[in-house]
Amino acid sequence: MKAIIEISKNLFIIATLSIILVSCGDDLLNTDTTEYATLEQINEKMQGAGDNIDGIVALLNATMSGAYNAMITYQGRHDSFGEMSTGLSGDLMTEDVVMNYRTHFIYDYDIDNNAATYARPTNTWNYLYLVVSACNEIIEKVQSDVESPKLQGILGEALALRAYAFHTLIQRYQQTYKGNETAPGIPLNLTENDDRPKVRNRGTVEAVYDKILTDYEKAVELLSNAPARANKALIDKNVASGLFARALMVVGDWTRAAEYARQARQGYTLMDASEIVADGFNNINNKEWIWGADITSETTTMFASFFSHVCSYDVGYAESTFAPKLIDARLYGQMSATDVRKAWFKAPDLPVDGTSPITEVNAPSYCNFKFKKVDGWLADYIYMRASEMYLIEAEALAQQNRGSEAATILNELMDKRDPAWAANHATATVEDVFLNKRIELWAEGHIFYDYLRLKKGVERDYPGSNHMVKQNQPAGSWKFIYQIPQAEMDNNDELTEQDQNKLS
Numbered sequence: 001m002k003a004i005i006e007i008s009k010n011l012f013i014i015a016t017l018s019i020i021l022v023s024c025g026d027d028l029l030n031t032d033t034t035e036y037a038t039l040e041q042i043n044e045k046m047q048g049a050g051d052n053i054d055g056i057v058a059l060l061n062a063t064m065s066g067a068y069n070a071m072i073t074y075q076g077r078h079d080s081f082g083e084m085s086t087g088l089s090g091d092l093m094t095e096d097v098v099m100n101y102r103t104h105f106i107y108d109y110d111i112d113n114n115a116a117t118y119a120r121p122t123n124t125w126n127y128l129y130l131v132v133s134a135c136n137e138i139i140e141k142v143q144s145d146v147e148s149p150k151l152q153g154i155l156g157e158a159l160a161l162r163a164y165a166f167h168t169l170i171q172r173y174q175q176t177y178k179g180n181e182t183a184p185g186i187p188l189n190l191t192e193n194d195d196r197p198k199v200r201n202r203g204t205v206e207a208v209y210d211k212i213l214t215d216y217e218k219a220v221e222l223l224s225n226a227p228a229r230a231n232k233a234l235i236d237k238n239v240a241s242g243l244f245a246r247a248l249m250v251v252g253d254w255t256r257a258a259e260y261a262r263q264a265r266q267g268y269t270l271m272d273a274s275e276i277v278a279d280g281f282n283n284i285n286n287k288e289w290i291w292g293a294d295i296t297s298e299t300t301t302m303f304a305s306f307f308s309h310v311c312s313y314d315v316g317y318a319e320s321t322f323a324p325k326l327i328d329a330r331l332y333g334q335m336s337a338t339d340v341r342k343a344w345f346k347a348p349d350l351p352v353d354g355t356s357p358i359t360e361v362n363a364p365s366y367c368n369f370k371f372k373k374v375d376g377w378l379a380d381y382i383y384m385r386a387s388e389m390y391l392i393e394a395e396a397l398a399q400q401n402r403g404s405e406a407a408t409i410l411n412e413l414m415d416k417r418d419p420a421w422a423a424n425h426a427t428a429t430v431e432d433v434f435l436n437k438r439i440e441l442w443a444e445g446h447i448f449y450d451y452l453r454l455k456k457g458v459e460r461d462y463p464g465s466n467h468m469v470k471q472n473q474p475a476g477s478w479k480f481i482y483q484i485p486q487a488e489m490d491n492n493d494e495l496t497e498q499d500q501n502k503l504s
Contacts (some may be wrong), residue, residue: 035242045211053148057347060138060154067134067161068233070127070380071291071498074301077402079104079318080123083293084306086168087445089113089120093480094451095458096331097443100468101323102363104309110469111458116489121482124172130167131307132189135162140191144218148332160219160240167247170208170483173501176452181206184499185269187492201494209251218262232284233290238264240290242384245373245392250453254413258396261389264290268386272416280372281444282307290389293381300377310443311373313359320363321354323399327366329466330436339418363420366466370442387413387440395433410436430454452480478502 020037071083079085089108091097099109107113113120138158142151171184184202188211191198195214199207208370223237235243244262248257269287284292291297302308308316312324327345335342348365356362360369373379390413407428414436415420425432434454438447451458455475460467473479483501 001019002450007026035336045264048124053150057150057154061149063134063137063398064154064157064161066160067131068293069135069299070130072295072299072301073125073127073302075127077085077104077119078304079309080119080127081301081304081306082127082444083383086127086172087448088306088309089124090172090448091341091443091445093458094448095328095460095467096447098328098436099323099325100257100326100469103323104317111471111473111477113478114479114488114501116483116500122485122487124482125485127190128169131165132162132449133388135159136189140193142194149225149227152222153229156219156222156226156237156240157235159215159222160235160243163215163219163247164243166208166215167243167250168211170205171250171449171452173484174205175476175481176455177205177209178252178453178455180388185450191298200492200498209247212247213244213389213457216240216247220244220263231294232289233294235291238266238268238364242290242389245389245396246449249392249396250449252394252400258393261392264384265386265389265393270386270390270416271412273419276417277340277343279384280370280374280379281370282374284380284382287384288385288387290386292386294381295378295380296374297378302377305370305379306381307373307377307379310368310371312336312363312367312369312371314373316373318399322358322365324363325443326364326466327442328366328460329366329464330462332366334435335439336421339419339439344368344442368443382444385441385444388437388446391433391437391440394428395430395437398428398430398433399403403429406433413440448480473481478504 001229050376057263064165072081074081079089089105092099092105093111093411106117108120115121126286139162142155142158144155146152153311156498166186166188172181175184181204183205185205185208186202188199188464189206190196190211196211196292219235219240220237223235223240226236229236229480245257245261245264248254248260251348268290271286271288279286284294297443303316309318310325311318312320318324332342332345346360346365346367346369347361350365352364353360355432363369373378381400390409394406394410394413397403397409404427409435410421410428410433411425414425417436417440434450437450441447457475457477458471461470461472478501481501483503484495484499489495489497489500
């Protein structure tokens with residue numbers, strides 16, 4: 001059997017290291033090559049290394065770099081470039097992000113991009129299992145009881161990033177955990193060093209989450225002993241704790257979710273009101289950022305990039321006079337007059353002059369100004385911010401009917417976003433947190449998973465809606481869930497037609 005998840009070493013090297021040229025021009029998407037250590041090289045080095053831990057770590061780090069690079073790699077389409085396109089495609093399936101022109105990502109916005117033969121389910125599956133494959137090359141060579149802090153660190157990174165890939169996959173290819181524990185999960189491509197055998201069929205949702213949570217817990221333990229990371233593009237204990245908190249929220253382990261979210265934000269401070277307005281959400285050195293991707297001249301994918309699709313200020317797919325991303329009118333209306341985050345969007349009472357060369361003037365109502373491009377297409381990608389961890393902790397407390405404690409945590413964030421709100425809320429509900437999470441993390445690629453987890457439907461057809469596609473979808477709709485890619489169904493002989501998800 002040879003399924004998509006059994007990605008060959010050669011395919012991985014080609015996919016992550018190739019120089020890519022596309023039809024828009026020979027230099028449009030020119031990505032530099034990066035050293036990649038094959039499994040054979042790692043084996044050879046391990047066998048002859050003796051006490052040369054640094055040599056082994058160098059090879060393993062090169063392999064880990066391949067996994068991180070897969071998260072920002074162009075996939076042959078201008079709407080497929082790894083992690084940020086995966087997140088944006090999800091947010092466009094909610095109420096919160098509006099498109100006003102039919103271009104890239106339009107079928108995601110239509111909530112009609114989930115069929116087995118479509119590009120989005122296939123590219124998402126391939127990208128995430130590519131990450132799994134790279135992480136496995138480390139996991140299968142480093143024992144879980146390794147004593148070297150450096151090797152503990154690299155193993156912790158690999159376990160956390162693989163768990164992250166599995167968690168994204170199970171959320172995109174099956175309904176949420178609660179109420180679906182025994183439903184089909186996803187194939188678990190594991191190694192001989194894992195605590196259980198690999199699963200080539202779909203298994204169950206509960207089994208997938210059990211492995212995800214086990215790996216996150218082990219990753220946090222290993223990374224607690226590891227040397228400090230070199231930069232924010234790498235996973236450390238804080239990142240692993242934050243990822244663990246996200247997964248714990250899905251299974252409803254509120255106590256540990258609050259604990260790990262609090263742990264994740266240690267050492268990070270929130271942007272204040274002036275900073276949050278001026279910031280362009282484009283610099284990994286921002287004090288709130290816990291994890292991200294540092295985009296360089298060698299790794300930028302230019303027009304086929306997140307900022308090309310979300311930045312209204314400059315040339316790109318989302319420029320204000322072409323296809324900018326807008327905020328949902330009702331969500332905008334739920335922000336108070338004192339909420340500084342309103343400045344991220346164009347107020348509907350401001351004039352619109354399509355002939356003006358000034359972006360703020362020619363932009364349509366509700367147009368976002370949150371994301372700002374960097375010259376040379378060098379805007380960094382954001383994967384995790386401290387503000388998200390405050391919101392997770394607050395919701396986890398609210399879910400336990402600890403409303404006053406939830407308000408204390410939420411108000412630490414809101415005091416820097418809307419002090420009037422914070423001053424008038426001595427208690428906070430799950431809905432309070434969800435609303436502010438939709439605003440705070442708008443279009444950052446996270447809120448779709450909360451819609452699924454909280455079993456929220458999508459309502460775009462309401463009086464005053466500014467949605468171009470005015471459709472409604474109930475909670476639990478199969479339109480939100482991708483089918484298993486047809487290539488996987490064809491090549492994995494342990495999957496049958498009965499294993500396929502519903503189309504709608």
